[in-house]
Amino acid sequence: MALFAERGFEKTRIVDIARRAGVSHGTVGLYFPTKEALLRGVIERMAEPQMDEVERLIDAFEGSTAELLETLGLFWWTHCQEESVGAIVRVVEAELGNFPELAETYRARVYDPVIRLFVRIVERGVARGEYRCDDPAPHAELGFGGLGYVLDWNEGLGRVLNRPIEARRYIRIWAHALACGLASGADE
Amino acid sequence: MALFAERGFEKTRIVDIARRAGVSHGTVGLYFPTKEALLRGVIERMAEPQMDEVERLIDAFEGSTAELLETLGLFWWTHCQEESVGAIVRVVEAELGNFPELAETYRARVYDPVIRLFVRIVERGVARGEYRCDDPAPHAELGFGGLGYVLDWNEGLGRVLNRPIEARRYIRIWAHALACGLASGADE
Amino acid sequence: MALFAERGFEKTRIVDIARRAGVSHGTVGLYFPTKEALLRGVIERMAEPQMDEVERLIDAFEGSTAELLETLGLFWWTHCQEESVGAIVRVVEAELGNFPELAETYRARVYDPVIRLFVRIVERGVARGEYRCDDPAPHAELGFGGLGYVLDWNEGLGRVLNRPIEARRYIRIWAHALACGLASGADE
Amino acid sequence: MALFAERGFEKTRIVDIARRAGVSHGTVGLYFPTKEALLRGVIERMAEPQMDEVERLIDAFEGSTAELLETLGLFWWTHCQEESVGAIVRVVEAELGNFPELAETYRARVYDPVIRLFVRIVERGVARGEYRCDDPAPHAELGFGGLGYVLDWNEGLGRVLNRPIEARRYIRIWAHALACGLASGADE
DNA sequence: TATGAATGAGTGTTCATTCAT
DNA sequence: GATGAATGAACACTCATTCAT
Numbered sequence: 001m002a003l004f005a006e007r008g009f010e011k012t013r014i015v016d017i018a019r020r021a022g023v024s025h026g027t028v029g030l031y032f033p034t035k036e037a038l039l040r041g042v043i044e045r046m047a048e049p050q051m052d053e054v055e056r057l058i059d060a061f062e063g064s065t066a067e068l069l070e071t072l073g074l075f076w077w078t079h080c081q082e083e084s085v086g087a088i089v090r091v092v093e094a095e096l097g098n099f100p101e102l103a104e105t106y107r108a109r110v111y112d113p114v115i116r117l118f119v120r121i122v123e124r125g126v127a128r129g130e131y132r133c134d135d136p137a138p139h140a141e142l143g144f145g146g147l148g149y150v151l152d153w154n155e156g157l158g159r160v161l162n163r164p165i166e167a168r169r170y171i172r173i174w175a176h177a178l179a180c181g182l183a184s185g186a187d188e
Numbered sequence: 189m190a191l192f193a194e195r196g197f198e199k200t201r202i203v204d205i206a207r208r209a210g211v212s213h214g215t216v217g218l219y220f221p222t223k224e225a226l227l228r229g230v231i232e233r234m235a236e237p238q239m240d241e242v243e244r245l246i247d248a249f250e251g252s253t254a255e256l257l258e259t260l261g262l263f264w265w266t267h268c269q270e271e272s273v274g275a276i277v278r279v280v281e282a283e284l285g286n287f288p289e290l291a292e293t294y295r296a297r298v299y300d301p302v303i304r305l306f307v308r309i310v311e312r313g314v315a316r317g318e319y320r321c322d323d324p325a326p327h328a329e330l331g332f333g334g335l336g337y338v339l340d341w342n343e344g345l346g347r348v349l350n351r352p353i354e355a356r357r358y359i360r361i362w363a364h365a366l367a368c369g370l371a372s373g374a375d376e
Numbered sequence: 377m378a379l380f381a382e383r384g385f386e387k388t389r390i391v392d393i394a395r396r397a398g399v400s401h402g403t404v405g406l407y408f409p410t411k412e413a414l415l416r417g418v419i420e421r422m423a424e425p426q427m428d429e430v431e432r433l434i435d436a437f438e439g440s441t442a443e444l445l446e447t448l449g450l451f452w453w454t455h456c457q458e459e460s461v462g463a464i465v466r467v468v469e470a471e472l473g474n475f476p477e478l479a480e481t482y483r484a485r486v487y488d489p490v491i492r493l494f495v496r497i498v499e500r501g502v503a504r505g506e507y508r509c510d511d512p513a514p515h516a517e518l519g520f521g522g523l524g525y526v527l528d529w530n531e532g533l534g535r536v537l538n539r540p541i542e543a544r545r546y547i548r549i550w551a552h553a554l555a556c557g558l559a560s561g562a563d564e
Numbered sequence: 565m566a567l568f569a570e571r572g573f574e575k576t577r578i579v580d581i582a583r584r585a586g587v588s589h590g591t592v593g594l595y596f597p598t599k600e601a602l603l604r605g606v607i608e609r610m611a612e613p614q615m616d617e618v619e620r621l622i623d624a625f626e627g628s629t630a631e632l633l634e635t636l637g638l639f640w641w642t643h644c645q646e647e648s649v650g651a652i653v654r655v656v657e658a659e660l661g662n663f664p665e666l667a668e669t670y671r672a673r674v675y676d677p678v679i680r681l682f683v684r685i686v687e688r689g690v691a692r693g694e695y696r697c698d699d700p701a702p703h704a705e706l707g708f709g710g711l712g713y714v715l716d717w718n719e720g721l722g723r724v725l726n727r728p729i730e731a732r733r734y735i736r737i738w739a740h741a742l743a744c745g746l747a748s749g750a751d752e
Numbered sequence: 753t754a755t756g757a758a759t760g761a762g763t764g765t766t767c768a769t770t771c772a773t
Numbered sequence: 774g775a776t777g778a779a780t781g782a783a784c785a786c787t788c789a790t791t792c793a794t
Binding site: 382383384386387442466467468469470471472473474476479480482483487514515517518520521522524525526528529532533536537539541542545546549550552553554555556557559560 | 570571572573574575630654655656657658659660661662664667668670671675702703705706708709710712713714716717720721724725727729730733734737738740741742743744745747748
């Protein structure tokens, strides 16, 4: 994972992966018939966003949607930071054209569950009477995107250009913007 | 551009580019000494988001920040759609590790100018008395990110997973969320 | 070695070397990262003119400088003949401009040691009272050159033009000429 | 000539020759159908060692063979120095395997005439009663080689290794060694 | 007569994959 | 199971040669 994240798919040599794993490159071939299988393996082992834990957190949370989003955003940001999720996602995106199956894995393990959580948050806000919302989907997508962006940027262009985003503040604004967007009823 | 967008940097063979251009692969070498130069050429030719035009549009606009953002978002979205900007940016990101100079080109020609426009929008809102804002940067980054996300997604994972975002509605929500975030004073 | 000697550096294809070695061209790449490394390998393996043996021979020799030179000349001539040293040196010279490091290798492993031996011979002659000589260097260079010439010629132009030098007689004259030159005190 | 001498045959690009000649590379093709023809042209125009002049010099010379050789050696050395003959000869040698015709040209225009001059010098010495010599050939070859060596070395390995031979002294020694060799009667 | 755009064969180098030990 | 030597397909890059203008 670390190597794919650092160098991309094509530039990562199997020998290096093997060396890093402390085995010979021949041994890698015994467990993963092709390089693509290796990448698939990485994605499948990719740290899931700990859905259950987050789900409980949402249900138990007492404050406003904005506060919940900020809490959650920070949690995920920390989590993904540790696991260099951003870099892996960039690799997956880059290889989409070549290995479409990867996309499916990514959707099933990451995208769909996270979107579902965002939907749950929106519904929770509606239930609490914060706002009305008939179609949570675009809000969920906006949430996912805004959060994904900061992860992506800080590990990618932001790092190279030396223009890191101060994540804590960004996430606060993101949370408020999302919540406000819900409250403004813009989707009607 | 089309080929890099479709297949990524490594998987795009120079012969294919040449064939598509109706020349032999040797001819490509006469104009671009290396494959990297070819990619840099693409970025440099990557239609700049018509900064001047947008600038004038911002200054002349009469409505609220939310309305301005929505108008602008739709404009850029249409524009980038036509030029498959999303895909190219993904390629650039993927090759950052290998060709760091690309990042600089991207920053100078795309990122910095667009961020500057977002800052201008925020300042315009402040001048109009819509809200107070001491530090427009994170708002600008949030704006850039939210818009970049939909372009990226719809040309990348969204397409492959057959889960395109309905852009018009997304952009409306994005615009309102951004404006609300500004109004909520979350950065203080 | 044989192929470089026969065809020169540029015209020798790695595939041919590989085929001659009974392996595939990829295999060559496992042992020599570049073609230049291959040539350097050849030089390094280029049988050193058995310096120690020659040194002992010089010290133990009883006769005159002319006789010693003739003995030595024949010894080296035979030795280099067997290893097609002449042709390799020509290749090295031809590639000097492109790979200057080769020169260093050649100097350290061939030129300097041999010149040192010639100096030793001159000093031995002085010690024996055959002649006086304050600066052995040009004599050593003349000796090296005269001997190098016959090797070079007989494997290069001489062979192609079908004008081989009869080495035994040439070396006898070379030895006497050198010794006479020393005796004549021409460097004073 | 300068370019071939500097870079060798393969590494010299026709475009560079053309640029140096102030024409376009296409134009070169009009006068020399192939690159090899270009090299042959260079050799044919290669400054001949001014045979006639030297011949007269030999016949008119009054002093000993050693003095004549020293005078001649210096003359040629100066002449070849100016025309970078050494480098050209190295190129020819390097390309012998690929273009054997070149060798023939070289023999006819350079080698044979010069050897003939050396033979003439030896015969002159015999006529003057300096020594007896039944077979001048090996002496001529030794002379040619010793002189060729210093030219070759100083423009090739000697330059790269920063070990130039002080030509004036070398040539004095060479002349005396040759003359002594003749006087010693080593070829009998 | 000269140009320079275009061609395409040729080759060094990389590296995923295989397989005998 | 594990190794690492060997393979060979793939591809970027160079540049002599051609030819329409």
